[in-house]
Amino acid sequence: MITIIIAEDHQMLIDGVTSFFEYDEDINIIGTVNNGEELVKLTLLKQPKLVITDIRMPIMDGIQATRKIKEKYPHIKILAMTMFDQPEAIKQMLDAGATGYILKNSGIKMLSKAIQVVAEGETFFDPNVAFNFMNDYIEGNVNVGKTEKVVLSNREKEILQLIANGKTSKEISESLFIAKTTVDTHRKNMIRKLQLTNGNELVKYAIDKKYQF
Structure with a gap:
């Protein structure tokens, strides 16, 4: 069972993700919060296997929260789920201790895959982030999700x-x-x-x- 805490300041997104995994036998969302400070507190209290966090949040951002969590409990896995695809944002999350990075518009199926991969101790990245940057920055194998290109008129x-x-x-x-x-x-x-x-x-x-x- 993969126990998860989600940190996201848009409650509707939390509700959507929670609803999707409600009857999943392998995934159990044990807590949700709307800012980084509460994420750190709840994570230290419940010690989930994996944390899903946004980067931009009130009070404390996801990068700071990730750093604090990994300092205390390095075995807890961190998956960033954000709108930021800039290389600097990716680098800061990796430096803080995240091993997964996906964009919010990638879809629930990719999120499900990312959860499984990161929980197993491997690295997972959305194909739409700065992949050349990742190749230069990450050593070893990287799992990259598959997605269809969004075409806007x-x-x-x-x-x-x-x-x-x-x-x-x-x-x-x-x-x-x-x-x-x-x-x-x-x-x-x-x-x-x-x-x-x-x-x-x-x-x-x-x-x-x-x-x-």
């Missing part, structure tokens, strides 16, 4: 860029001379394609990915 990319710039659906509709309902439909389609949970996740995705079209 030109209009979706255009709208995503405006979302990243802080525009509302009404402002986007006025800027592109289309109906607000059309913008809302594009938002829903992008959330589905990117396997996100809600509009807030789409905004965070647009900002964190720093789309340049």
Whole structure:
């Protein structure tokens, strides 16, 4: 049985992951928290086999929390689940002690695979992160997940860029001379394609990915 604690400041994502693994005989989520400080406290109390943590969180980020956990209990495995694909973020998580790194939009199946691999003491990485950087930085075998490339239409990319710039659906509709309902439909389609949970996740995705079209 793989016991897990999840740290994520978006409760809907926690709820979705928890619901998916509710009846899994091999995975048991024994706690969830919304910030790094609570993650450290709960991890030291319950000592799970694996921790899944975001990087950007209130009070204490995932990098600091990972470092504190690994200093106290080096046998606990850490899997980062985040929107950050920048090499510096990956390096900092690896330096802190993480042995897995996946993006939130990679889907629940890849998360399930990552959990199994990292819990067994191996290294797992999302194929969409900076793989050349990983080859230079990590010694030994690296498990890399498989995923289909997400294809957004030109209009979706255009709208995503405006979302990243802080525009509302009404402002986007006025800027592109289309109906607000059309913008809302594009938002829903992008959330589905990117396997996100809600509009807030789409905004965070647009900002964190720093789309340049």
